[in-house]
Amino acid sequence: MTKIYEIRQDILSHNETEADLLRQELSQKGVFLLNLMSSPGSGKTTTLEKTLPYLDGLRVGVMEADIDGACDAKRIEELGYRSIQLHTGGMCHLDAQMTRQGLTAFGINDLDVVILENVGNLVCPAEFDTGAMCNAMILSVPEGHDKPLKYPLMFSICDVVLINKIDVIDAFDFDVEYCKQEIWKRNPKAKIILISAKTGQGIREWADWLKEKAESVKENGRV
Numbered sequence: 001m002t003k004i005y006e007i008r009q010d011i012l013s014h015n016e017t018e019a020d021l022l023r024q025e026l027s028q029k030g031v032f033l034l035n036l037m038s039s040p041g042s043g044k045t046t047t048l049e050k051t052l053p054y055l056d057g058l059r060v061g062v063m064e065a066d067i068d069g070a071c072d073a074k075r076i077e078e079l080g081y082r083s084i085q086l087h088t089g090g091m092c093h094l095d096a097q098m099t100r101q102g103l104t105a106f107g108i109n110d111l112d113v114v115i116l117e118n119v120g121n122l123v124c125p126a127e128f129d130t131g132a133m134c135n136a137m138i139l140s141v142p143e144g145h146d147k148p149l150k151y152p153l154m155f156s157i158c159d160v161v162l163i164n165k166i167d168v169i170d171a172f173d174f175d176v177e178y179c180k181q182e183i184w185k186r187n188p189k190a191k192i193i194l195i196s197a198k199t200g201q202g203i204r205e206w207a208d209w210l211k212e213k214a215e216s217v218k219e220n221g222r223v
Contacts, residue, residue: 022131
């Protein structure tokens, strides 16, 4: 067990170094990289479909990461935005080196914003720094308000938490205020936005937050 622990630490330490280097390079280019995470089915791609039109004035590209399939990338392309599908070869997350490989294949010289839609998972993606400037996650109402207790690391590393599918909250026993307080216990600085990717509720507020961060990196090299 001791050897396994030490190897794991070495891997994570190396990834942190790679992530910091990638962030520096992106900052110098004025490119904002967002890491978007959630469990499968929470509405990541649908949320992006509603969000992208609000990012006017910014050149945006989307990297879709999945174990297999290309349906999400095709959905983004059909809206007229650049997209690339990343296959992880069975891995449940992306790390900094994998993200760099995706960015190289994608090409970012003519982009202001790259949104990385990470693999659907509340565990592994939270453990590996991708080199993104900001982390965001989506928690959908049907998943329940107790997820911050069960997956504390995910909620502790995110700059913004989107509570999605708020339009169906009456059909589920979801306590919004309880969920907010549990998130803030683990991450007092987290911004929490209630959204509905179906109706569009809260999408402008989320898009404005994203746009502000992206414009700051474009102008100043930092969020």
